[in-house]
Structure formats: C-alpha cells, structure tokens
Amino acid sequence: MRRGRAAVENLQILIIGGGIGGLTSAIALHRDGHTVTVIERDPTWSVYGVGIIQQSNVLRAAQSLGILEGYLAAGVGFDAVEIFMPSGQKIARVPGHAVAPGLPTNLGIGRPALHKLLGDTAIGLGAEVRLGITAAAIDDSSDAVAVTFSDGSSGTWDLVIAADGVYSTTRAQVLPDAEKPEFTGQAVWRYNFPRPADLDALQVYNGRTGVGLVPISETLMYMYVTTPEPDNPRYPTEGLAALMRDKLAGTAPAIQALAEQIHR
Ligand SMILES: Cc1cc2nc3c(=O)[nH]c(=O)nc-3n(C[C@H](O)[C@H](O)[C@H](O)COP(=O)(O)OP(=O)(O)OC[C@H]3O[C@@H](n4cnc5c(N)ncnc54)[C@H](O)[C@@H]3O)c2cc1C
Missing domain, CATH: 3.30.9.30 (D-Amino Acid Oxidase; Chain A, domain 2)
Structure with missing residues (x-):
C-alpha cells in the first residue's frame, strides 16, 4: 500500500511481521535511507528451535x-x-x-541463530521493533496509510508492508477476496x-x-x-x-x- 509523497527517499515505512521477510525488508529499506517500524504479534518474538x-x-x-x-x-x-x-x-x-x-x-542454520542475526541487524541499523501488537485497522484511502494498532495507538505511514506470513491477516484485511492458502x-x-x-x-x-x-x-x-x-x-x-x-x-x-x- 503506498500513498502520498512522490519522493522515494526517507519514507516512513511500517512492516507488519518480524519474521524472515519482515526483517530482511527492514534491513534493505534502512540501508536505502528509509525509517522503518516493525510490528510483531508475538510478545516473546520467538522462533522454533x-x-x-x-x-x-x-x-x-x-x-x-x-x-x-x-x-x-x-x-x-x-x-x-x-x-x-x-x-x-x-x-x-x-x-x-x-x-x-x-x-x-x-x-544450514538454526532458526534462532538466523532470527537473532536478522533482528540484531535490523535493530542495529535503527529499525524500531514493537512487540505484542497487530494492526487492528488499516486505512489507505487518503494520502498516507493510517494504521490503528491493537494497543490503541495509531500512526500514518508512506508505505505499509505485509510480512505476516502465509496466513497473513493483513492480506485478509486489505484484499478480502484474495486466494487463501490450502x-x-x-x-x-x-x-x-x-x-x-x-x-x-x-x-x-x-x-x-x-x-x-x-x-x-x-x-x-x-x-x-x-x-x-x-x-x-x-x-x-x-x-x-x-x-x-x-x-x-x-x-x-x-x-x-x-x-x-x-x-x-
Ligand atoms: C516446516 C518448514 C520448513 C521450512 N524449511 C525451509 C527451508 O529449509 N528453507 C527455506 O528457505 N524455507 C523453508 N521454509 C519456509 C520459510 O520458513 C518461510 O518461507 C519463511 O519463514 C517466510 O517468512 P515470512 O517472514 O514471510 O513469514 P513468517 O516466517 O511466517 O513470519 C511472519 C511473522 O509475522 C508475525 N505475524 C503474523 N501475523 C501477524 C500480525 N497480524 N501482526 C504482526 N505480526 C504478525 C509472526 O509471528 C511471524 O513472526 C520452511 C517452512 C516450514 C513451515
């Protein structure tokens, strides 16, 4: 979802999901000079061992x-x-x-080791990671994407990336008629x-x-x-x-x- 500013430098970007897709996106986008916030549903941000x-x-x-x-x-x-x-x-x-x-x-790499590498790198570059919250409502009908979080806080972003996995609830919110995994x-x-x-x-x-x-x-x-x-x-x-x-x-x-x- 992208609304608003024509310039592509220093965008404010929200990434939903702190897994492999979300964290690698955060690293790449930070390296390109954007400001990234990652929200992760799991308050313990854990992966299988x-x-x-x-x-x-x-x-x-x-x-x-x-x-x-x-x-x-x-x-x-x-x-x-x-x-x-x-x-x-x-x-x-x-x-x-x-x-x-x-x-x-x-x-071959342990998932916890990979998760630590990606998480530490993203945070080290300056990404903000907020644990234990989801996007309760997403409104991309105007110049910026307005997001209300499950903890009641809210904000606006130039770009929102759904990286919340194969059963993405963001996809269901934004594209309710999209194909579902079987x-x-x-x-x-x-x-x-x-x-x-x-x-x-x-x-x-x-x-x-x-x-x-x-x-x-x-x-x-x-x-x-x-x-x-x-x-x-x-x-x-x-x-x-x-x-x-x-x-x-x-x-x-x-x-x-x-x-x-x-x-x-
Ligand atoms: C058993 C198994 C073995 C696999 N083996 C391999 C392999 O050997 N090699 C390989 O390349 N790939 C493998 N894969 C595939 C690989 O795990 C996935 O491609 C990869 O994890 C996808 O990353 P992702 O970030 O898109 O999603 P995920 O890893 O699912 O991460 C999604 C993240 O989003 C969070 N989240 C979910 N919903 C929300 C929400 N509403 N709000 C905020 N956060 C949310 C989740 O807690 C999670 O942290 C395997 C998959 C499985 C199941």
Whole structure:
C-alpha cells in the first residue's frame, strides 16, 4: 500500500511481521535511507528451535544486504546432497552449484541463530521493533496509510508492508477476496541431534516416509520427516516424541538408530 509523497527517499515505512521477510525488508529499506517500524504479534518474538536450509541464491541476497559474514558464521555451509534408498544404501552424491563465486551452495542454520542475526541487524541499523501488537485497522484511502494498532495507538505511514506470513491477516484485511492458502496434506516433523563429524552434505532418505539430515552448525544437525497427514490433525504435545519415533518405523537402520534418541 503506498500513498502520498512522490519522493522515494526517507519514507516512513511500517512492516507488519518480524519474521524472515519482515526483517530482511527492514534491513534493505534502512540501508536505502528509509525509517522503518516493525510490528510483531508475538510478545516473546520467538522462533522454533530447529533449522532451515538456505540455498546460495539466499546467500547472494544476504551478501547484498551486508549480512553474509554473519550468516556464514552462524550456520554451516555444505556443497552436496546425498541420496539414500529406503534400505539405507547411498546411491548418489550430487554436487551443488553456487550462484556466485565464494559462496557455499547451501547453508544450514538454526532458526534462532538466523532470527537473532536478522533482528540484531535490523535493530542495529535503527529499525524500531514493537512487540505484542497487530494492526487492528488499516486505512489507505487518503494520502498516507493510517494504521490503528491493537494497543490503541495509531500512526500514518508512506508505505505499509505485509510480512505476516502465509496466513497473513493483513492480506485478509486489505484484499478480502484474495486466494487463501490450502493445506496440501503433508506434515513435517523435526528434531535436533548432535552432528556427526563426517556429515558434510544434506542427506536425503527416500521412501514412503521422507527423511533428511541437515547440518546446521559445527555441533548440531536436524532431522526432518515428511508424512502424509491429510486430515491435518493437531496432536497433543504430550506423546509427540513417541509418535515421531513411530512415524520412523521401517526407515533405514541409521535413521532408526537416531529415532531411538528422540525423547521429550
Ligand atoms: C516446516 C518448514 C520448513 C521450512 N524449511 C525451509 C527451508 O529449509 N528453507 C527455506 O528457505 N524455507 C523453508 N521454509 C519456509 C520459510 O520458513 C518461510 O518461507 C519463511 O519463514 C517466510 O517468512 P515470512 O517472514 O514471510 O513469514 P513468517 O516466517 O511466517 O513470519 C511472519 C511473522 O509475522 C508475525 N505475524 C503474523 N501475523 C501477524 C500480525 N497480524 N501482526 C504482526 N505480526 C504478525 C509472526 O509471528 C511471524 O513472526 C520452511 C517452512 C516450514 C513451515
């Protein structure tokens, strides 16, 4: 949403959502000389403690934001994907191809480490981050976008960016007829383990249950497990570890050995 001033320098910009999209936008816009406020619904501004794979196009974007060094230091680069049969037999090691010289083809990084890097950078550059509030009302019918927040405060901005995730309530507010996301029927289970010293690739185990092992630091890796869950169940927290172990029945011996370590 953009209203008002023709000049594009030093805009007052509101970003709704303090996730990857919102924070990278905040960093880029601050570097371009704009004044940015980020609002984040979660008062604790927390993320799940597993990891994320960032391909080299993401690293190239991080380079252009001036945060590549922090990215590389907070994660671990790897340049291959290894493919395994359900039996555990390795059938391929596929080298990656970096989109720019000097970058690893992939980087595994813990989500908390990435969140800290992006949050610290955005705040360090001067972005204001307001936690525990949402945009209750957005009016872009005049020269500026007027926003009333859930805590009763309000303000006007030249530009408002909705970065509040796939289930964006801002999109629903502004574009009520827009398409809505649909659940595909697939779920993913994830668990962190100590990283074996020789794990230098993303390891992918094919089969009815898809499993992957991803290095995310010198000492940590995570396992992801994809399962069909067409009814989109909400399992109680109590018993999730046992359920994840059950989902891994019939997988390769190396994966079952890890499954035995899944507790809590
Ligand atoms: C299980 C899983 C694994 C994934 N693995 C990978 C991977 O390996 N590599 C990869 O590149 N991508 C991966 N992704 C995708 C990646 O996580 C998303 O693309 C990314 O998180 C999108 O960032 P975002 O900022 O748009 O949204 P989000 O990360 O959802 O952030 C939205 C933020 O907005 C806040 N918010 C929500 N509503 C409001 C509101 N009304 N007002 C204010 N704040 C609000 C939320 O609390 C949150 O902080 C994965 C996703 C999932 C679910």
